[in-house]
Amino acid sequence: MPEVVITCDWTMMSNHHGKEFLGFGTTTPAYILPEGVYKRLFFPDMPVDENGFPRQAPYGMRKIEASLMDAGFDARIVHPSHLDRYMPGQAKLLLISGHDYFGLNPPSSTFGGVMKKETLNCVNFKRMLTQPAVVEARKRGLKIIAGGPCAWQLAPATRFKLPWIQEFVDSFGGIDSVVEGEADLFVKDIVGKALRDEFLPPHIVLGAKEAPKVEQISSIRFPSVNGLVEIGRGCCRGCSFCSVTTRPTRWYPLDKIEEELKVNAKINVRKGILHSDDVLFYGSPNIMPHEEKLIPLLQLAKRYYQQVGWSHVAIATLMTKPKILSKCAEVLIDDKQDWWGVEVGVETGSPRMITAAMPGKVAPFKASQWPELVVQAAGLMNDNHVFPACTFIVGLPQETEDDVQRTIDLIDDLWEFKAILVPMFFVPLGHLQSKDWFRRDRLSPLQQELLKRALTHGLRQSKRMLNDFFDWEGHNTKLVRGAFRGFIGFIELLAGMHGLTSEPTRPGRPIVDPTRTPDRLPVPTIPVRE
Numbered sequence: 001m002p003e004v005v006i007t008c009d010w011t012m013m014s015n016h017h018g019k020e021f022l023g024f025g026t027t028t029p030a031y032i033l034p035e036g037v038y039k040r041l042f043f044p045d046m047p048v049d050e051n052g053f054p055r056q057a058p059y060g061m062r063k064i065e066a067s068l069m070d071a072g073f074d075a076r077i078v079h080p081s082h083l084d085r086y087m088p089g090q091a092k093l094l095l096i097s098g099h100d101y102f103g104l105n106p107p108s109s110t111f112g113g114v115m116k117k118e119t120l121n122c123v124n125f126k127r128m129l130t131q132p133a134v135v136e137a138r139k140r141g142l143k144i145i146a147g148g149p150c151a152w153q154l155a156p157a158t159r160f161k162l163p164w165i166q167e168f169v170d171s172f173g174g175i176d177s178v179v180e181g182e183a184d185l186f187v188k189d190i191v192g193k194a195l196r197d198e199f200l201p202p203h204i205v206l207g208a209k210e211a212p213k214v215e216q217i218s219s220i221r222f223p224s225v226n227g228l229v230e231i232g233r234g235c236c237r238g239c240s241f242c243s244v245t246t247r248p249t250r251w252y253p254l255d256k257i258e259e260e261l262k263v264n265a266k267i268n269v270r271k272g273i274l275h276s277d278d279v280l281f282y283g284s285p286n287i288m289p290h291e292e293k294l295i296p297l298l299q300l301a302k303r304y305y306q307q308v309g310w311s312h313v314a315i316a317t318l319m320t321k322p323k324i325l326s327k328c329a330e331v332l333i334d335d336k337q338d339w340w341g342v343e344v345g346v347e348t349g350s351p352r353m354i355t356a357a358m359p360g361k362v363a364p365f366k367a368s369q370w371p372e373l374v375v376q377a378a379g380l381m382n383d384n385h386v387f388p389a390c391t392f393i394v395g396l397p398q399e400t401e402d403d404v405q406r407t408i409d410l411i412d413d414l415w416e417f418k419a420i421l422v423p424m425f426f427v428p429l430g431h432l433q434s435k436d437w438f439r440r441d442r443l444s445p446l447q448q449e450l451l452k453r454a455l456t457h458g459l460r461q462s463k464r465m466l467n468d469f470f471d472w473e474g475h476n477t478k479l480v481r482g483a484f485r486g487f488i489g490f491i492e493l494l495a496g497m498h499g500l501t502s503e504p505t506r507p508g509r510p511i512v513d514p515t516r517t518p519d520r521l522p523v524p525t526i527p528v529r530e
């Protein structure tokens with residue numbers, strides 16, 4: 001039985017009905033309806049075995065678990081409802097992880113800020129750490145180390161700026177160490193020190209130098225949530241607001257990926273997600289997709305999963321080789337799969353903002369081409385059965401009213417785009433971490449209009465996508481689809497009552513594949529230096 005327990009809160013320890021995108025629902029507050037309704041809709045409980053070990057767990061935590069097990073530690077991921085089996089008493093060390101401990105990351109900060117309430121992920125994280133079993137174990141000497149993508153939220157500097165976080169940390173007896181960055185190697189070191197009762201540094205930031213090489217990264221031993229497997233790490237585009245860009249780019253060989261696909265397929269996971277910060281880049285040494293690497297990857301994934309989704313794709317990558325998407329569709333779309341999802345960072349409709357904050361995002365195109373590239377990519381995606389979630393950033397430090405208007409114009413152009421547009425308040429990360437958070441009280445009337453336009457687009461397109469989205473065969477499909485139809489209708493009603501909807505003042509552009517439609521602008525082709 002483990003002496004090192006790894007866990008997270010209930011919003012993360014869920015497969016979100018097999019739809020990773022529904023995880024976004026945990027970044028909202030429980031608004032009007034009781035929390036139990038949101039739990040059923042967005043984060044139903046993950047089944048566990050007789051030891052309280054979850055059937056699937058978040059991928060990043062599986063990587064840490066595998067690193068520790070490979071190094072000979074007695075470590076396991078435990079479901080947050082079963083921590084009391086191991087503490088107080090048996091467990092000596094608790095490792096905690098999260099995407100957004102306190103709802104400070106986008107989009108939680110947007111939803112929580114607008115509704116002026118704590119988001120579900122924050123409420124559940126606090127609940128997890130203040131369970132009597134954890135508090136009692138802490139009193140008896142349990143050590144706690146925090147990590148994960150939002151570790152910065154527990155770092156001393158954040159606690160200094162946001163005293164309510166420090167108060168919370170004090171309420172359960174404190175945190176011994178906070179580790180930011182890729183900890184595949186470092187975790188063995190710090191866990192060893194913790195178990196030997198040696199001094200633990202209160203805050204560690206692991207940078208590019210400490211990033212593990214591919215061969216040093218352990219393969220997961222147990223299944224990951226929604227069959228997610230990593231195909232590589234890092235991104236070379238250098239957007240100023242993003243922390244991913246500070247990591248070196250590495251691609252996993254196919255045999256390493258296959259090892260993890262097998263782990264998931266073994267328990268009959270038949271739908272999975274390929275994860276990287278740009279899946280189209282797989283195996284590429286530059287910023288062009290490499291078909292000869294990408295297509296075999298998709299074929300491999302399809303051998304194990306009936307349905308394959310992607311985590312992220314960059315618009316500029318897609319537009320450098322627009323025809324590659326139909327080749328991907330030839331592999332992925334079949335009688336078991338009608339569509340696939342992916343997250344796409346649009347961020348702005350303003351070429352000026354592209355130049356100011358994210359010049360690499362548009363490479364190898366020009367910033368002035370950005371809005372047109374987005375519309376053309378939208379056409380490509382929808383015509384090839386890709387229904388993405390597109391993020392927009394509101395309140396970047398350099399943003400002007402003209403930039404906001406251009407983003408609204410772009411949303412109007414995308415009115416027929418079968419996608420969810422997710423506006424997010426700026427959060428100081430990456431190279432902009434010294435800047436201030438964007439908050440609700442700073443919203444200009446035009447920025448409010450942008451939020452309303454995105455919400456109206458989202459409600460309209462969500463209704464269109466419901467049947468695609470809940471496409472699995474199962475006794476509860478109709479029930480779940482009906483519940484979500486009711487939920488969307490409820491939000492629509494509330495939004496209408498509070499004047500939160502907004503329609504475009506001009507018709508949207510037809511969203512069609514530019515490579516098949518001669519009357520649209522030609523797709524720019526700009527050579528990339530090898």
Ligand code: SF4
Pocket residue numbers: 235236237238239242243244245277314345361
């Ligand atoms: S393209 Fe995406 S992952 Fe890459 S640096 Fe920009 S925001 Fe980060």
